[in-house]
Every structure is written in C-alpha cells, then in structure tokens.
Amino acid sequence: DAKTTQPPSMDCAEGRAANLPCNHSTISGNEYVYWYRQIHSQGPQYIIHGLKNNETNEMASLIITEDRKSSTLILPHATLRDTAVYYCIVKGGNYGQNFVFGPGTRLSVLP
Amino acid sequence: EPEVTQTPSHQVTQMGQEVILRCVPISNHLYFYWYRQILGQKVEFLVSFYNNEISEKSEIFDDQFSVERPDGSNFTLKIRSTKLEDSAMYFCASKITGVSYEQYFGPGTRLTVT
Numbered sequence: 001d002a003k004t005t006q007p008p009s010m011d012c013a014e015g016r017a018a019n020l021p022c023n024h025s026t027i028s029g030n031e032y033v034y035w036y037r038q039i040h041s042q043g044p045q046y047i048i049h050g051l052k053n054n055e056t057n058e059m060a061s062l063i064i065t066e067d068r069k070s071s072t073l074i075l076p077h078a079t080l081r082d083t084a085v086y087y088c089i090v091k092g093g094n095y096g097q098n099f100v101f102g103p104g105t106r107l108s109v110l111p
Numbered sequence: 112e113p114e115v116t117q118t119p120s121h122q123v124t125q126m127g128q129e130v131i132l133r134c135v136p137i138s139n140h141l142y143f144y145w146y147r148q149i150l151g152q153k154v155e156f157l158v159s160f161y162n163n164e165i166s167e168k169s170e171i172f173d174d175q176f177s178v179e180r181p182d183g184s185n186f187t188l189k190i191r192s193t194k195l196e197d198s199a200m201y202f203c204a205s206k207i208t209g210v211s212y213e214q215y216f217g218p219g220t221r222l223t224v225t
Contacts, residue, residue, distance in 0.1 A: 032212065034212070038154070041148075041200060041219070042218055042219070043115070043202045043204070043216030043217050043218050043219050044154060044202070044204075044214075044216045045216065046212075046213040046214065046215070049212050049213075087154075097159070097167065098144060098146075098156040098159050098167060098169075099154075099156065099214065100156065101146075101153050101154035101155070102153065103153055
C-alpha cells in the first residue's frame, strides 16, 4: 500500500472550511484514497473515499488531483465537533483487508 | 442506525490473567476486525476474520491472542496471559461484504493491565 504524508496538526475557525491535505505520490492505479477520523479516543469513523474523481457526501468533499498524487479533504463548514484526528489511508482493493493508520492530522476547530 | 457495540467499556486486569473482549458487529456484516491503540499512539491492525477463520493477522497478533465467533452475533478477542504492554484501547470493526469500502468501528474497550 502506498505511503501517505499529512501535516501533524491544523487549526480552523468555526464556520470556515477546513482543508486537510494528503500526499500519496506512490499511489498505484488500483488504490483508493480513504479518509477516517477519530474524535477523542472513540473508534475511527469513516468519512469518504475515492479513486480518481472528486467525491462529495453529507460529511465532506474529497478532491483528488489529476495525477492522483495528492488529495484534499474539505469540511465545508467546520464545527467544534469536527475537532479530531483525520487519517488519510491509501488502500488497494477492498476484499476484507485491514487499514493501516498513520499518525494523521490533528484538526482543532477554534471558536 | 445500526452500530458496532463492545463490552466492557473498561477492563482492568492483573498481569498474567486472561481477558475476553466482546464485540457485537452489525448484524448483516460478514468481515470482522480487531485493532488496538496504545495511548498516544497509532491505531494498529491486529486481525481480520471472515467465514469463521482468520483471513489476515499482524505480527502483534501472536500466540497469546485468539479470536472467535462463538454464535451468530458475538465476535471475541481473547488475550491468554496479559502483559503490561497489552494496555490499550481495543477496537472492533465490521464490514458488510468484501466489496464494500467502509469499516464500521465500535467505541472500544479500554484494557488496563496492572
């Protein structure tokens, strides 16, 4: 699985968009980009995933560059409850395979 | 909304004792996982389980660990002889099928070994 690089921490003002970057320059053609988050030692929570097209759901948007070497998770209107550690994971295929979590980005949403 | 549940939420045990951590995955899910997170560290994969057998395990999952699905609803992790370094949060996760993308995680069991 390709390695990912994320900034260790970021701040965002409440109500503003939070843009969390992830580099995955060694990603291969069949690998997906997944985003999970972990709020204060709770179980990780799935946010979104994508292969090459941009994706949006009720939680967030995922923008993947055309060369797929990096991506950005966007929380359009961050709230205090979005304060968490955000993990970008690149994973090939999905047949019963586990996730490898890195250190992630600690996002602090400030009032 | 269906969710993964885990019991107990906190377990304290003495070194050398056996512990069983319990999970109830979402009812129609077929793939099951255990992860652990030592305080302040990364979430680490332990084992995956499908069709009543282990499909993948990490090097952390040595002979002192075992998993079982004793009935149609529970999924358990047993640690035979606990060590101080087994103190961690243990998360259970499940997934509906092999082609689904999303793993649903439980709230975790905090294991403290004294």
